[in-house]
Amino acid sequence: MAKMYPPQISPTVQSAAEKKLFQYIREQLPNDWLVLHSLGLTTHSKKIWAEIDFVLIGPTGVYCLEVKGGLVERRAGLWYFTDRYGNRDSRTEGPFEQVQSAAQSMRGYLTERLPWLADAAVGWGVAVPDCSLRHISGPDIEHHVVYELEDTTRPFTKYIDRLAGHWKSRLTARRGAPPTRLNEQRRAAVRDELRGDFVAVPSLRARIGAAKEEIYSLTVDQYRCLDELIDNERSLLRGGAGTGKTMLAIEAATRTARDGADHGQSTLLCCRSPHLARYLHQAVADFLSIRVWDLRNFMESVIREADLSHELAKADEDDLFAVFLPDLCIKGLEKLDRFESFDVLIVDEAQDLMLDPFLDVFDALLRDGLKNGRWTFLYDPNQDVFQGIPTQGLKRLLDTTRVGQLRLTQNCRNTRPIAERTYALSGVERCRTLKIEGPQVETKWYKNSPHQGRLVSNIVRRLLQDLAPQDIVILSPYSVEDRCLREGLIDVPFPLVGLSDAAESPPALRFARISDFKGLESDAILLLDIDDLRSDEALYALYVGASRARAYLVLFIHANEKAVYDERWYAYGQRLATTVAAT
Numbered sequence: 001m002a003k004m005y006p007p008q009i010s011p012t013v014q015s016a017a018e019k020k021l022f023q024y025i026r027e028q029l030p031n032d033w034l035v036l037h038s039l040g041l042t043t044h045s046k047k048i049w050a051e052i053d054f055v056l057i058g059p060t061g062v063y064c065l066e067v068k069g070g071l072v073e074r075r076a077g078l079w080y081f082t083d084r085y086g087n088r089d090s091r092t093e094g095p096f097e098q099v100q101s102a103a104q105s106m107r108g109y110l111t112e113r114l115p116w117l118a119d120a121a122v123g124w125g126v127a128v129p130d131c132s133l134r135h136i137s138g139p140d141i142e143h144h145v146v147y148e149l150e151d152t153t154r155p156f157t158k159y160i161d162r163l164a165g166h167w168k169s170r171l172t173a174r175r176g177a178p179p180t181r182l183n184e185q186r187r188a189a190v191r192d193e194l195r196g197d198f199v200a201v202p203s204l205r206a207r208i209g210a211a212k213e214e215i216y217s218l219t220v221d222q223y224r225c226l227d228e229l230i231d232n233e234r235s236l237l238r239g240g241a242g243t244g245k246t247m248l249a250i251e252a253a254t255r256t257a258r259d260g261a262d263h264g265q266s267t268l269l270c271c272r273s274p275h276l277a278r279y280l281h282q283a284v285a286d287f288l289s290i291r292v293w294d295l296r297n298f299m300e301s302v303i304r305e306a307d308l309s310h311e312l313a314k315a316d317e318d319d320l321f322a323v324f325l326p327d328l329c330i331k332g333l334e335k336l337d338r339f340e341s342f343d344v345l346i347v348d349e350a351q352d353l354m355l356d357p358f359l360d361v362f363d364a365l366l367r368d369g370l371k372n373g374r375w376t377f378l379y380d381p382n383q384d385v386f387q388g389i390p391t392q393g394l395k396r397l398l399d400t401t402r403v404g405q406l407r408l409t410q411n412c413r414n415t416r417p418i419a420e421r422t423y424a425l426s427g428v429e430r431c432r433t434l435k436i437e438g439p440q441v442e443t444k445w446y447k448n449s450p451h452q453g454r455l456v457s458n459i460v461r462r463l464l465q466d467l468a469p470q471d472i473v474i475l476s477p478y479s480v481e482d483r484c485l486r487e488g489l490i491d492v493p494f495p496l497v498g499l500s501d502a503a504e505s506p507p508a509l510r511f512a513r514i515s516d517f518k519g520l521e522s523d524a525i526l527l528l529d530i531d532d533l534r535s536d537e538a539l540y541a542l543y544v545g546a547s548r549a550r551a552y553l554v555l556f557i558h559a560n561e562k563a564v565y566d567e568r569w570y571a572y573g574q575r576l577a578t579t580v581a582a583t
Contacts, residue, residue: 002029005036005195013038015083017069017129018053020152025054028156032184033058034191039106052102053127057190059181060164061121064106065147066099068128074136096141099124106194113193116186121179123167125159142166225406226251230259232404235376236397239408240428241547242419245378246276246519248408249348250283252376256344257287265343268365270295272352275499275512276519280348291342295353296321299329299361306332326357330364340367343374349519350377354393371400382428382543413521417441418546418553424572425533425555425565426543442554445562449484452556456526457490459554460509463524469494473522474511475548476529477541483529485511514545525549531558533565 002025009022018037025035036055054065071082072095079094091098103124111118125145132148133141144166147159172178182190222244229235229252239245253269260267267290269280277294284290293301303309308331313324333339345366347353354377359370366373377397397403411419415438423430444459446452456474463472476483480496489496489509497508499516510522527545532538546553557565 001031002026002033002035003031005034005191009037015067015069017127018067020069020129021054021065021067021127024152024156025056029056029058029160030157032187034187036191036195039194052099052106055106055194056160057182057187058160058164059183059187060160061123061167061179061182062107062110062117062190063122063160063163063167064099064103064124066095066102066124066126068095068126069130072128072131072133095126095128096145099126110190110193114186114189116180117190119180120182120186121164121167121171123163123170125163222248222408222410222412225408226255228404228406229376230255232376232402233374234397234400234402235404235406236394237376237378237406237408238381239378240380240382240411241422241543242411242413243408244412245380245408246280246348249346249376249378250280253284253290253344253346254287256346257284257289260289260343265289266291266341267344267346268293268342269346269348270298270353270362271348271519272296273349273516273518273520275516276349279520295358295361296325299325302329302332302336302338306335308332308335322355322357326361329361333361333364339364340369341365343367345373345375347375347377350379351381352518354379354390354397356390356393356396359393359396370397413550414547415439415551418549418551420572421553421555422543422546425546425568426539427568427571428543430575438551443565444554444556445559446484446556447559452528453484453487454490455556456484456528457492459526460489460492463552464492464494467524469507469509471523472509472526473517473524473548474509474526474528475514475517475545476511476527477514477538477545478529479513480511485528514541517548518544521548521550523550524552524554526554526556528556530555531561533557533561533568 004022004026009019013019022037029035034057036057037053039052039055052064053067056063056065068081069083071080073080073082074094078090078092080088080090082088103122107117107122110122123145125147127147129147129149129152132150133146134143134148134150145163147156147163151159168178225237226248229237229248237245237248249269253267256265256267267287269284269290269292271277271280271294274294274297277292277297281292284292303312303325308328311328311331312320315324333341342365345362347362353359362375363370366375368374398405414422415436417438417440421441422428442459444452444455446455460472460474474485474496476485480486480498485496492509495506495508496511499510499512501508514527525545525548527542527549530538530542533542546555
């Protein structure tokens, strides 16, 4: 049985004659024959593109076969071919001339690459399995190379022996010596030159780009929630990392701005992180009625404008933000007569802003207050797992009039490998994930800080072969001065800058603390300093950091955590198995 390439004939092939020949050749030639079906030629001497129906590679040589099914005729110098459906095609070039020129072009291509093939037989034949050409004569018709209706009743090997004998005689007469036979190695070399196996590995940029193309679309889940956000006066929307909360916050704000343009409505789009606020500002920059603030900068600006900065108490950072700034901000709003200065309030990453003092500020800013005003809070319920969303603040929002409670359940930011690794290591509730494949997550085990610095530098240098520096973000629970990159990256031609400096700097790699990158995302994330896989605080940081990666993620984990890492993977597998069994 001959080895066919491809092993099955394509379902797009319409020719019944080709299908018939494919079967005869495969079943009747021995296994020392390699047969290529439908070989394209871009090196044809006369045509931009030509095709050979079959190339037969055997011990006696290489033979091209042109197949013509149905009725074959020649009239007034034109060849006519009529298939079984009555479709008629005419050509000035007959099958003999067609296959001869194709075989010559193929031979030239092969001998340039395999010089020893010049001593072997490279010939051609014509197959007309539905009719006979025996009664036809002419200088362009060679009956010795024709496979016709009468031949279909005999093994295909009989035709091949006749074809090989014809070309052996012709080449021996021309060269004075018989053609060289092709051993197994040489037959394989011819096959590989004409239709060799290969794996064209997409570049990392291409693989990331393909994943992003699939990710950049709103899911049905998100469209449902967006419609309900617009319809509800007050909404609490919960969704894990990557479910599209920030995208929905932007879309809800812009739709509100468009709908309220005739009424002069104003919208406050608020969050905690100043870096996220910058991103939100860029996204809604075309809408003058939308004001974007991170809450701290907003409160401080009100206090400065009201000339109340001197009243700020000296306190630690947490108390200053959560107690004294809100209290003084409300005093400033009263002094400036800014109560109820916004018609709509949208709060992203709201799990960080559900303390009563912050809600008091929002209540003062919103027309009709939180109880009767128009607002949307978007929050991540997985914070409950680690730090706990303030129950009093959440209850206060739920106790207002007619609150719509919505839920996003599908991760549409991360590829499947990133989402699965994030869920497994952090232990958070597994969202449904869009079936988007991408590069596998890399795990690098470091022994100490200098070792981690070398590993990070090696990865960055490799990524820069495919990615622009701005596509890469390095995250850590710690500031850059505290850990392995305080001396910078090794042999990397781009600087490492903070998020605040990235916009003004030339091409650079960005570094951020995980807490500062909440709500943001990047094509490629390198997550450093994973030295604890046990505590809630560390697992929350891992969850937030890893889920920032859209398509490529590298985790740098201390070698001491290997046993815990394996345990968490095993536990995740058990949870998946239980879920599958339950369904």
